[in-house]
Amino acid sequence: MSTVLLVHAKGGPPLGHVLARAAARADLHLLALSELPPAVAASAGSLCASVVAPDDAERHDLVSLIVSRAEAVGADAVLTFSEYAVVAVAEACEALGLAGAGGAAGLARDKRMMRHTWLRAGLAQPEFRAVATRDDLREAAAALPYPMLLKAAWSAGSTAHQIISAPEQVDSAWRCSREVMAESALLGYAELHVAEADAHFVVEEIVTGATEEWFEDTGWGDYVSVEGVVADGVYHPVCLSGRMPTVEPFTERASITPALLPDDLQERVVALARDAVDALGLRDCGTHTEIKLGPDGRMWLIETAARFGGAMTVPQIEEVFQLDLVGMLVDHLLGRTVDWPARALGPGDARGAAGSLVVLAVDGDGAAWRDRRDWDFAVVRDAVALSEGSALSVVPESSLPDGSTVPVYEPAGGANTMAALCLLSATDARTVLRDFTTLVRALPEVLPPATDATAPSPSPSPASTPTVPARAPRSSAPTPTRPRPAAEPEGIPA
Incomplete structure (x- = not known):
């Protein structure tokens, strides 16, 4: 039987899902x-032939560590599903002569290089500037229109995103984003291989999104993701996932599979995703490409990752389209024949629908909850009436234990301030969207009041201003605030 080394780090699909499916294809060793x-x-312990957790000294040279462990177990393939380990694993595969994302993996990780690559290819994307210092940011802010978005070049899950609405916010946004990246690293949500990655940023214009021309129903967010894979350098789109509107600044609240786009519009989105992935030159890996939808048929590339989508994207695809993407990728990396979809699958190919909801302490308009609440899934399951045929569950490894106080949502912290991740299965995508809307509205009412009397009360922050995705924030938008990461569920980059 073939041998596979899986490199685990924060983020990606739930580890339990990955382990079960990878172990069914090969002898599995876990680093x-x-x-x-x-x-x-x-x-x-039961699924893996070995589980090794290296100490800090061993992680100093991550590529050498991966290569050494792969050689020790006789690995025929090495892979990761974590955004933070993608580059290291790609370089290790190159050194080992194994199939992997290839030398271009860094282009799908560093948002600065990604955007420069797409610029040279003439692909539609927001105007941007790479920044490494506060002076760089000041110079970029003088050239781009307000409002603009400051991003950490190597972050995930909307961590350290800052909307800058006026010149006087530039310095505080820079300070806040640097602090967030430092705190995220302490929680394990940071690039594991590239030195000084936490000092790399990009600032870009905020393009105006629209949904009316793309979706028949209201309530959808103004961007989608194209899930796919690159096999032997050939891009294979798998399907599209839709979204609910993000929470300010652009924190993802929910992903829904499939996205309810008409066939002709889905084909246009897939064509742009193909151009984006092809431009990066990836070789053998999963892909996750986010695309902003605008008026008059306009689209802009947000970003591409050289790995499958995080949170419950992969389990959702398996439930809706009966495709085990983890197992299929393992098979491909081992040199086995895999029948990838001949085209991107759509609503007409789906059996029901599925979605994942990130529990954040903000209501449907993006306003902070009035008071603190404790997370309790059993209460939510029993108290919230969902549609007939809908089934709600919680993802334990990505959620705080019941009885934990829901963290105050801090915009710069992104997904770091989540309390839980819920999975919903339903008859169709419209039902998932409707039920998620019901859940978001009900959570601050049905969850029990916080029992921790020392927990701080919510204070005014950018989350208290209703968010209008892809539009200019109100001119009175507060100065960015420093997050207080309080949650310790497994990280879930989108």
Whole structure:
């Protein structure tokens, strides 16, 4: 039987899902760069031939560590599903002569290089500037129109995103984003291989999105993601996932599979995703490409990753389209024949629908909850009336334990301030969207009041201003605030 080394770090699909499917295809060895979620720690021992957690000294040269471990177990393939380990694993595969994302993996990780690559290819994207210092940001802010978005070049999950609405916010946004990246690194949400990655940023214009021309129903967010894979350098789109509107600045709240786009519009989106992936020159890896939808048929590339979508994207695809993407990628990396979809699958190919909802302490308009609440999935399941045929569950490894106080949402913290991740299965995507809207509205009412009397009360922050995705924030937008990461569920980059 073939041997596979899986490099685990924060983020990506739930580890339990990945382990079960990879172990069914090969003898599986696990190199754990992040602590295993308690919910899967026990099963890892039974599913894996070995589980190794290196100490800090061993991680100093991550590529050499991966190569050494792969050679020790006789790995025929090495892979990761974590955004933070993509580059290191790609370089290790190159050194080992194994199939992998290839030398271009960094282009799908560093938002600065990604945007420069797309600029040279003439692809539609927001205007941008790379920044490395506060003076760089000041210079860029003088050239781009307000409002603009400051991003950490190597972040995920909307961590350290800052909307800058006026010149007087530039310095505080820079300070805040640097602090957020430092705190994220302490929580394990940071690039593991590239030195000084936390000092790299990009600032870009905020393009105006629109949904009316793309979706028949209201309530959808103004961007979609194209899930796919590159096999032997050939891009294979798999399907599209839709979104609910983001929470300010651009934190993802929910992903829904499939996206309800008409066939002709889906084909246009897929064509742009193909151009984006082809321009990067990836070789063998999953892909996750986010695209902003605008008026008059306009689209802009947000970003591409050289790995499958995080959170529950992969399990959703398996449920809706009966495709085990983890197992299929393992098979491909091992040199086995894989029948990838001949085209991107759409609503007409789906069996029902599925979606994942990130629990954040903000209501449907993006305003902070009036008071603190404790997370309790059983209460939510029993108290919120969903559509007939809908089934709601919680993802334990990506959620705080019941009884934990829901963290105050901090815009710059992005997904770092999540409390839980819920999965919903329903008859169709419209029902998922409707049920998620019901859940978001009900959560601050049905969850029990916080029992921790020392927990700070919500304070005014950018989250208290209703968010209008892809539009200019109100001129009175507050100065960016420093987040207080309080949650410790497994990180889930989108």
